[in-house]
Structures are given as structure tokens and as C-alpha cells.
Amino acid sequence: MRVGFIGTGSMGSILIEAFIRSGALNPEHIVATNRTLAKAELLAEKYPGMQVARSSKEVTVGADLLFLCVKPSEYKAVIDEIQDHALPGQIVISITSPVLIRHLEELLPSKIAKIIPSITNFVLSGATLCIYGDRLTPEDKELLDNLFSHVSAPIRVSEQYTRISSDLSSCGPAFLAYFVQKFVEAAVDTTGISEEEATQLASEMTLGTGKLLTTGGFSPAQLQKRVAVPGGITAEGLRLMEKELCGVFYDLIRTTHSKYEEDLEKVEARFFGTKVD
Template sequence: MRVGFIGTGSMGSILIEAFIQSGALNPDQIVATNRTIDKVERLAASYPGLRIAVSNIDVVSNSDMFFICVRPGDYKAVLAEIGETVHPSQILISITSPVLIRHLEEQARCKIAKIIPSITNYALSGATLCIYSDRMTVEDEEVLENLLSHISAPIRVSEKYTRVSSDLTSCGPAFLSYFIQKFVDAAVQETGISEQEATQLASEMTLGTGKLLTTGGFTPEAIQKRVSVPGGITAEGLRIMEKELRGMFNHVIRTTHAKYEEDLEKLEAQFLNTKVD
């Protein structure tokens, strides 16, 4: 199987490196290109055998499936460029939430999938959200999910819930790390513990909590109940958090959805009246 990548920025390079490091793909199974070609050259230098494509069309011409890893505003131009090259048997995989399945179907005569990866995939962990076009067969879906399972837990979601699902799995690592950073900063400021030591403690705590929530079978609420006792220190800390954080996450989700709707509106205008017959 030959896998292509159009775009090797932050997420494109994470996917490439994760696939190689997990053993899901060998470097010589990958062909990639980027607007700034030296980014691909650095990947090829790290992973001998990875082929540098000279154009987006070159990627499509030499792939069984290909990932489009560009900014939402660049999709229209990329799809217009590769439209005549794409073959119906190929699988086009978008990694961008506001680019809808119907946008892609209108522009390309091939099988369509949308996945939302996460930075956690770099650690061969976390989730990858999967949304499929009706053009995908059961076998196609199995092939893609088998590939993704080497670096993540593939989870099928409704496109209707792409944004909120992405908030939890893709934006979530940034939100959670911000919380941890502020927790560490407060510990340093209030007690004098070193930042290095506090960060190590908080990082190990985060790893352990993640295991409790996955393989350990705990729910978030169950962990709170097990750690907290009435009138205890943890209970007092939770009381303060309940008071201070009330409504904050609702505000975060409303804000991410507002930005998503803004991006979607821009894309709708771009894709209007440009369907492929």
C-alpha cells in the first residue's frame, strides 16, 4: 500500500512519523510534498526511503490513499489542482473538521474519509475520529482503521458532532496541558517547589490518571469519589474548583463552535458553484 501526504506541517509530520515509528508503514511506502519543500526534505533525511514528491499531483499519482493536511482555506485550491488526477478507487483523507464530506464529494470523484487526529498520536496513543462518505466500502474503512490503530484508537463519530468531538480529543491536549501548567505555576509560586520537580509530579499524575480512565475502568466521577473524603483536603480543593470553574468549559465549547461556524461559512462560500460533474 502506498500512502501520500499533501502537507507536512505540524499534523502532517506527526502522522508520518507516528506511522513509521509504530511500524504501520515503512518509509518507502510514503510519498509526501509540502509548499515549503525543505520540511519534506528533513523528513526524508530522518527516514531514508521516504519519497519527496514534486507536486500535489505527483502525490496523488503515486498513492493508493492520500492525506490532505493543509489549512482549511487551502483545500479549495488543492482539490482543484488534483481533481483530474484522482481515480475513483483511491481514498482521499481530510484531517480538517470544517471541510465537510459533501465539500469533498463535490470536488473529487473518489472515496472520501475524514479523520481528526491528535498530537497524542505522536505517542502512539489517544483517539482518531473517523467519518466516512457513502463511497467508502466496509473493506475500505477496515483498511484505514487498521492503519490508524497502530497510532491511536480509531473512533467513528457523526459529522454532526465533529466539532465537540475534536474539542475533547484534538484540542483537549492543549486545554489539559494549560490546566496542568497553571497548576504547576501555582505550586511553584505558593510553596517554592522547583518547577522541574512540580512538572515531573504533575506529568506522572496525568499519565496515571489517563490509565485509570482507560484501562483502569474508572470514570472521572469515580476517581473524584475514590480520592475525596467528606471534609478532607481533596474535597476542599474540589469545592474551590467547582466554584471558580463553573461555566468555564461551557464558554470554551461555545467559543470553539463559534469559530468553527465562522470557518465553515468561509468554506461554504469558497466551494459554492464549483462541483465536479
């Protein structure tokens, strides 16, 4: 199987490395290109056998799976370059949420999937959001599920929930890391504990909590109840957080959705010269 990557920036390179390190793909399976070719060449040096192409067209020709790992603003230029070389039997995979499946199906003859990865896939963990177009067969879907199961938990979602699903799985690591950072900063400033020690404690706590919420079988509510003794220190802390933070999460979702709608409108205009309804 030949797997092509157009774009080896942050997310493209994470996917390539995760697939190779997990054993899902051998370097010889992969051909990649990037606008700054040196980035793709560095990956090829790290993983001998991986091929570097000089153009998106070159990656597309002969690829069984084709990953589009570029910014929304770059999609139309890439589509224009590969449009005459994409084939009905190929599976084209977009990893960008504002680019809709219908956008790509209108311009390419290929089978279209939208799969949103997460930085957590770098450590072969976390989720990938799988949204499959109507042209994919059950066998195609199983192929993609199996591929991504090596680096994540593939979760099929409806395209209408792309944004909120991405907030939770893809943006979530940054939001959670911000919480940990601020928790550590407050601990250091207030008590004098070293930043190194506080960061280690908070990071190990985050790892353990993730395990409790997955393999441990706890729901978030159950975990809080198990830790917080009525009238105790944890319960008092939770009471404060409920008072001060609850509204922040609603504002956060409104903010990410507003930016998504803005990006979607820009993509629609670039692809078809129109605005979304």
C-alpha cells in the same frame, strides 16, 4: 500500498512519523509534498526510503490513500490541482474539521474519509476521530481502522459531532496542558517548590490519571469519589473548582463552536462561492 501526504506541517509530519515508528507503514510506502518543500525533504532525510514529490499532482497519481494535511484556507487550491488526477478507487482523507465530506465528494470522484488526529498520536496514543463517506466500502473502513489502530484508538463518530469530538480529543491536550501549567505555576509561586519538580509531579499525575480513566476502568466521577474523602483536603479543593470553574467549560465549548462555524462559512465560500445555510 502507496500512501500520499499533501502537507507536512505539524499534523502531517506527526502522522508520517507515527505511522513509521509504529510499523504501520514503511518509509518506502510514503510519498509527500509540502508548500515549503524543505520540510518534506527533512522528513525524507530522517526516514530513508520516503519519497518527496514536487507537487500535489505528483503525490496524487498512483496513491492508494491520499492524506490532505493542509489548512482550510488552502484546500480549494489543492483540490483544483488534483481534481483531474484523482480516481474513484482512491481513498482521500481530510484531517481538517471545517472541510465537510460533502465538500470533497462534490469536487472529487474518490472515496472520502475525514479523520481527525491528535498530537497524542505522536506517542502512539489518544484517539483519532473517523468519519466515513458513503462511497467507502466496509473493507475500506476496516483498512483505515487497522491503519490508525497502530497509532491511536480509532473512534467512529458522526460528522455532526466533529467539533465537540475534536474539542475533547484534539484540542483537549492543549487545554489539559494549560491546566497543568497553571497548577504548576501556582505551586511554584505559593510554596517555592522548584518548577522542575512540580512539573514532573504534575506530568506523572496526568499520565497516571489517563491510565485510570482508560485501562483502569474508572469514570471521571468514580475517580473523584475514590480520591476525595468526605470533609478532606481533596473534597475541599473540588468544592472550590466546582464553584469557580464549572462555567468556564460551557464558555469554552461555545467559543470553539463559534470559531468552527466561522471557519465552515469561509470554507463554503471558497469552495462554492456561497455561505452555509
